[in-house]
Amino acid sequence: MTRVLLLVAVVIGFAAVPVQGYSHFGTGVSTVRLHWTTMPVRWFATDRSVPGVSSAQFRSALESAFNTWHEVPTASIQSVFGGMTSVEPFQDDGLSVLGFQDHPEMDRVLGATTFVFDDESGELTEADIFFNSSFEWSTAVGGDATRFDLESVALHEIGHFLGLGHSAVGETEMRPEGGRRVLGSGAVMFPIALGRGSIADRVLQPDDIAGISDLYPANGFGEHTGGVHGRVRRGDAPVFGAHVVAFNMRTRALVGGFSLGDQGEFQILGLTPGPYVLRVEPLDDADPDSFFDVESIDINFQVTYYPRLVVAPSGGVGDEVIVTVRPK
Amino acid sequence: MACVAVFALCASFAVPAIAQTTRPPARSPRGPSVPRLTISVGSGFVSGSGLESADADLRGRSGEPFQLFTTTSRIGGSLPLEARLGWRLNPRYTLEIRGAWARPELQTSIAADVEGAPPVTVAERVDLYSMDLSVVRFFPRSRPRALTPFVSAGAGYVGAVHEGLTLLENGFSYRGGGGIKYPLALRGRGGLNEIGVRADGALVIMNSGLVTGSGPTPQIVASGALYLTF
Numbered sequence: 001m002t003r004v005l006l007l008v009a010v011v012i013g014f015a016a017v018p019v020q021g022y023s024h025f026g027t028g029v030s031t032v033r034l035h036w037t038t039m040p041v042r043w044f045a046t047d048r049s050v051p052g053v054s055s056a057q058f059r060s061a062l063e064s065a066f067n068t069w070h071e072v073p074t075a076s077i078q079s080v081f082g083g084m085t086s087v088e089p090f091q092d093d094g095l096s097v098l099g100f101q102d103h104p105e106m107d108r109v110l111g112a113t114t115f116v117f118d119d120e121s122g123e124l125t126e127a128d129i130f131f132n133s134s135f136e137w138s139t140a141v142g143g144d145a146t147r148f149d150l151e152s153v154a155l156h157e158i159g160h161f162l163g164l165g166h167s168a169v170g171e172t173e174m175r176p177e178g179g180r181r182v183l184g185s186g187a188v189m190f191p192i193a194l195g196r197g198s199i200a201d202r203v204l205q206p207d208d209i210a211g212i213s214d215l216y217p218a219n220g221f222g223e224h225t226g227g228v229h230g231r232v233r234r235g236d237a238p239v240f241g242a243h244v245v246a247f248n249m250r251t252r253a254l255v256g257g258f259s260l261g262d263q264g265e266f267q268i269l270g271l272t273p274g275p276y277v278l279r280v281e282p283l284d285d286a287d288p289d290s291f292f293d294v295e296s297i298d299i300n301f302q303v304t305y306y307p308r309l310v311v312a313p314s315g316g317v318g319d320e321v322i323v324t325v326r327p328k
Numbered sequence: 329m330a331c332v333a334v335f336a337l338c339a340s341f342a343v344p345a346i347a348q349t350t351r352p353p354a355r356s357p358r359g360p361s362v363p364r365l366t367i368s369v370g371s372g373f374v375s376g377s378g379l380e381s382a383d384a385d386l387r388g389r390s391g392e393p394f395q396l397f398t399t400t401s402r403i404g405g406s407l408p409l410e411a412r413l414g415w416r417l418n419p420r421y422t423l424e425i426r427g428a429w430a431r432p433e434l435q436t437s438i439a440a441d442v443e444g445a446p447p448v449t450v451a452e453r454v455d456l457y458s459m460d461l462s463v464v465r466f467f468p469r470s471r472p473r474a475l476t477p478f479v480s481a482g483a484g485y486v487g488a489v490h491e492g493l494t495l496l497e498n499g500f501s502y503r504g505g506g507g508i509k510y511p512l513a514l515r516g517r518g519g520l521n522e523i524g525v526r527a528d529g530a531l532v533i534m535n536s537g538l539v540t541g542s543g544p545t546p547q548i549v550a551s552g553a554l555y556l557t558f
Binding site: 182184195198226250254273281302303304307 | 494
């Protein structure tokens with residue numbers, strides 16, 4: 001067992017902090033799938049309030065966020081609130097603790113998650129989350145335009161807590177003052193928060209549901225869903241780190257994956273069976289460090305659609321597709 | 329060979345008939361046999377049909393949709409193979425089971441990509457199977473060898489399958505239409521009674537749109553077939 005500290009963050013600007021080691025679910029290459037093997041997962045909340053959020057409201061927001069993950073019908077997840085505690089997050093004590101901490105030096109980080117896991121099997125034994133009390137928080141039902149919504153950020157961080165990495169299904173633009181601003185997000189697990197006042201990320205999106213269901217599949221999930229797989233190439237060379245998004249015209253679901261194999265392989269699982277449009281784009285809507293701790297991400301190509309519809313069969317993956325992209 | 333056999337059989341009966349001219353012919357215990365079963369096989373054309381548009385939307389900052397790209401899908405025209413089995417209920421009404429197979433192309437046009445990717449149309453062939461049950465109402469014809477108009481209405485099942493493995497969609501279909509049939513050859517009683525051709529036209533409505541889950545999808549179907557009546 002090795003204590004491995006992984007810091008994953010929701011940021012309001014660009015991701016200034018490294019890194020997390022789990023790529024998106026379903027890629028199935030080179031990375032360890034972090035996951036809990038014993039359910040329910042017991043978690044504790046630090047008994048500390050911050051302006052705008054009492055400790056009771058803090059606990060309630062966390063329970064709502066955990067319940068949102070529990071209620072994914074295609075996933076099998078259980079957790080239980082262990083109680084309020086004076087223990088701080090990020091202590092290697094065998095307790096999974098969620099709490100506020102003041103980190104003014106992390107001026108773009110709303111929250112972060114650390115793990116203790118077996119670096120061979122990926123089995124999680126502890127995960128801690130801190131919410132940065134340098135920011136102003138709200139638990140108002142309809143949100144507060146001047147504050148960040150605690151439940152939305154908690155839903156994202158608990159996704160990490162359960163073993164999910166960041167999703168790249170989203171679009172951003174550069175801000176004149178630096179950092180990025182989200183234009184649209186296709187996943188709660190997108191690494192950049194929607195912004196103050198938004199409560200939209202209290203609700204999971206198809207990409208989140210596919211990811212968590214792939215990691216903790218409920219009975220029948222594998223039989224009733226399908227996948228697509230293939231490779232991304234530019235000429236004869238594989239493209240590493242391309243973002244591949246499958247779009248289902250019937251459900252309107254967008255589910256993403258990455259080409260992370262030596263040959264630019266990608267795989268997207270957990271799809272509703274049916275035909276899909278495949279869109280391949282460079283990973284340039286957030287700092288690549290938000291997704292992988294590698295430096296060889298290839299973003300020098302144009303957005304490309306695979307020229308055929310790709311069918312995800314029920315209970316399996318379809319034929320391999322080769323997506324050929326052109327340089328910018 | 330069949331014609332020779334029929335002729336030979338009639339000739340053998342002709343001789344004793346002449347010898348029995350003094351007796352009235354025995355009345356048949358049954359009425360004339362009514363053709364009951366019709367089989368037809370043919371092909372035709374199914375029109376393409378537009379399907380619903382579907383936008384690939386992200387979640388905007390306030391929860392409003394932020395468009396990543398748009399798609400518009402359609403089923404291309406196809407040449408189906410059709411087979412029908414009809415059971416005549418009475419001289420005017422026939423109950424008909426129809427099975428058909430076609431390989432239309434599913435086409436999706438992609439446009440308005442947020443990052444400026446050029447518009448493109450992607451496609452994939454699917455196998456479209458349908459089976460339905462119809463009631464056919466024939467109108468009286470003036471003479472045995474004449475055009476016979478008919479109308480029909482029915483309902484059935486339709487399924488789209490990809491590469492024989494993946495059921496993409498299934499549901500109910502409703503059809504209404506009509507046509508004409510024309511006998512090319514008429515025969516006597518028993519066995520094969522009639523050989524002819526028929527032309528059908530119908531409006532078929534699938535209750536849920538293929539692929540996009542849109543509302544009813546209408547298609548115009550025209551077909552021709554050779555039929556055999558027994």
